[in-house]
Amino acid sequence: MRRLRAIRGVSYPEPGKSLEIVYEAGGRSKLTAEQRAQVRIKEVAPGEWCDDFPIKTRDHFIAKGAIEFVHVEEKEKNLARRRGRVKGEK
């Protein structure tokens, strides 16, 4: 399974209504006080998952090294392999 993980701290509107409001306004700095009250911002610390990162800028943030795709099962398997706990492997 592929998951998205933050390498550096990132912040973005929650998907759905919050993201729609921000995009419609043209950015977080252009929100009215009323719109701002409706928008929920997600703060993700380095090392935490951010699978719902906005698709529009996802590739840009990956290219900048701010977030990354992680193959979770493989990672877990690798960890287990390093510990010598994978069945059928020496």
Added chain:
Amino acid sequence: MAGKYGSPHGFLLVDGYNLLAAKLASLRMKIIALQTPSHGIGDADEEHSPTGICRAEIVQEGGFWSTAALNIHAAMEGKIAAHTPQAVPRIVCLGFAEQIVGRQFSGFVGAFQGEYEVVAEGGDLQKANVTYLVTGKHEPGQIVQESGAQIEILTASAETPTTVTTAKPHRLANGQTCRIAGNSQATLNADNIATVVTPTTFTVPVDLSVAGAGAGGTVIQYNSADWDTEDQSVDWTVCPLNRAITILTSSAASPTVITTDVPHGLTNGQLVLIAGHSEGDANGEHVATVTSTTTFTIPVDLIAGGGTGGTLVQANTLAGAAGYQQVTEYADFDGVIGKLRDSPDDAAYGDLIVFTNVTSAPAKERKLSVIGTVDRYLAYNGDVTGAGNIIVFSGCSRL
């Protein structure tokens, strides 16, 4: 810088100290690119070559010196001791267009030397002139986090909650903590939570209905919980440091070739924002592929016909950034981590520069970004641990 600014608009922060004197007669800055003689035996003419080092001369004239904590007296008493020999590089942030998010500032880091000249004249209060010399880097940039400016209070209404009216925009955010001092009604002189009514009025939960209206004093905004400035982000495309270049033509080709009237100064792969061009498809943000100093291509199909006119500005930069942070007031927190963040679309932000955890004031830091690409929008994020308050300045210089 757009507009005109007067003497109240200057600020000078050195290593977390506010070194701007009160009632200053003048504040000047001069930047000199240093050169060294490079001629030798056999040369007929004198030669000089640039060393790559700048010297900044900052002069305050005719000021009354403030004895407030972390102001010029404290600094001159020995904390910075600018008039003694010293090897410690100082971090200086200077501005002439007021401390407002998005305005320009000049960042300096380098050896710091000062001259202190006391001026006592008959029939006049004692004043002094100070000259600072900073030899090292000069990095112009934009203010991303303004430190608490003292805004003059005109009145506080005789009601509950009282409505405070300021002489100029207070720039408080709803729910932000502000410190009122020097008002004629002593009960108002405390830390209060502001509810913003208009740019020059706000209410605080203080009952002046019996005591009567208050007058005078100042209000200072500061931060007492996690905060960010993403609702007032700084847009690089409208910064005066980002010069608008006139477009002459776009070619009838795919990709179209943009020709400018002067060198565009773009780097291969940099984003440009084009506006006002006759062919609408060329307007907006595009990745530039540089073909000469006055031409570049953008991935737009204009085979049907090229266009003319319009302007372009950079929409990001690719050479990294230097972040400046100066903490002039700090109390009680267990720590505060400041971060400069950038965003390509003003919606999703990522950490660009994470400053060292601050645990006291004065504190200062200049830190370089790890990555080269600095996106169009910048903001500041303050992450606090514990309870307390802090006043912090931060700016970002794109390299």
